[in-house]
Amino acid sequence: GDFYDYHVHGDDGEVTMLVADVSGKSLPAALFMAVSSSILRTIIRTERNPAEILRQANDLLYEESESGMFVTVFLARYNPGSGMLRYASAGHNEMLLIRKAGDIEVLSSRGAPLGVVPAGSVKFESRELQVENGDLLILYTDGVVEAINQQNEEYGLENFTELLSTNRSLPATQLIDLVY
Numbered sequence: 600g601d602f603y604d605y606h607v608h609g610d611d612g613e614v615t616m617l618v619a620d621v622s623g624k625s626l627p628a629a630l631f632m633a634v635s636s637s638i639l640r641t642i643i644r645t646e647r648n649p650a651e652i653l654r655q656a657n658d659l660l661y662e663e664s665e666s667g668m669f670v671t672v673f674l675a676r677y678n679p680g681s682g683m684l685r686y687a688s689a690g691h692n693e694m695l696l697i698r699k700a701g702d703i704e705v706l707s708s709r710g711a712p713l714g715v716v717p718a719g720s721v722k723f724e725s726r727e728l729q730v731e732n733g734d735l736l737i738l739y740t741d742g743v744v745e746a747i748n749q750q751n752e753e754y755g756l757e758n759f760t761e762l763l764s765t766n767r768s769l770p771a772t773q774l775i776d777l778v779y
Contacts, residue, residue, distance in 0.1 A: 600628045601740040602636055606643050615643045615652075617674040618738045620691065622712075627666055634663055635670045635713065649674045649687035650725035653710055657689065658718035669712040673738065677730065684736070685727040689713045692741055695760060697767050699733030703760055735767055743778060 600621035607614050617639060621632040638659050639652065646652045652674055660670065673694050675686035686694070690712035696704040710723035730736065739759075746754040759778075766777055 600624070600632055601742060602632055603738070604636060604640060606640065611678065612680065613647075613676055613678045615649075615674065615676045616738065617643075617672055618691065618694075618740055619670050619672040620740045621670045622668050623666075627668065631663070631666075631668045631670065631714075635660060635672075639672070639674075643674075647676065648725055649676055649685050650708075650710070650723035653687050653689045653713065653723040654721070657711075657713045657716065657721055657723075660714035661716070661718050663714070669714040671712045673706075675706075675736070675738075677736075682730050682732075683727055684730045685725055687723050687725045689723065690715075692739065692744065694739070695737040695763065696728070696730070697735040697737065697763055699731060701764060701767070703764065704728070735763070737763060739778075 600623065603618045605614055605616040619635065621628045621635060638656050642652050642655045646655065653672060671691040672689040673691040675684055677684050686706055686708065687710060688708045689710045693705045693707040696706055698704065708724040708726045711721050744754055744756045744759050766774055
């Protein structure tokens with residue numbers, strides 16, 4: 600049920616990226632994931648505001664969510680020219696921005712999972728912040744922080760942020776391998 604996507608906008612080089620997690624298992628979850636991904640991808644091509652993208656997607660997904668399925672989404676749009684990152688969340692985990700100096704910022708915003716609340720009755724909040732060269736944006740789904748070890752202990756956000764902070768200077772591919 601987890602998926603991610605990104606779209607590079609040709610006109611200004613901005614990048615829209617998202618991570619998402621569909622409720623449920625098996626074929627119904629896979630089908631809802633495909634519908635969710637297609638709807639989001641289509642809206643991303645014409646809409647710039649992350650909160651508005653999620654609102655439009657919610658309105659369409661609510662109509663499709665006959666079995667009570669939903670999808671959590673964190674969506675961000677980054678402008679490499681200005682360094683501005685705008686983001687919104689639909690009930691997804693808080694994302695992390697590790698600053699070059701090592702400070703960690705938790706990126707959160709208000710919004711319900713897509714497909715749960717009827718069209719027009721949910722509000723999503725866009726936030727923005729300045730990203731500097733050397734900052735590290737971490738997008739992930741709950742499978743990372745909710746992983747269970749052999750002692751039945753959850754990995755947790757604290758361990759995840761510590762791992763990222765300690766190893767933030769690694770190239771992205773090595774950091775991904777380390778997380779796995």
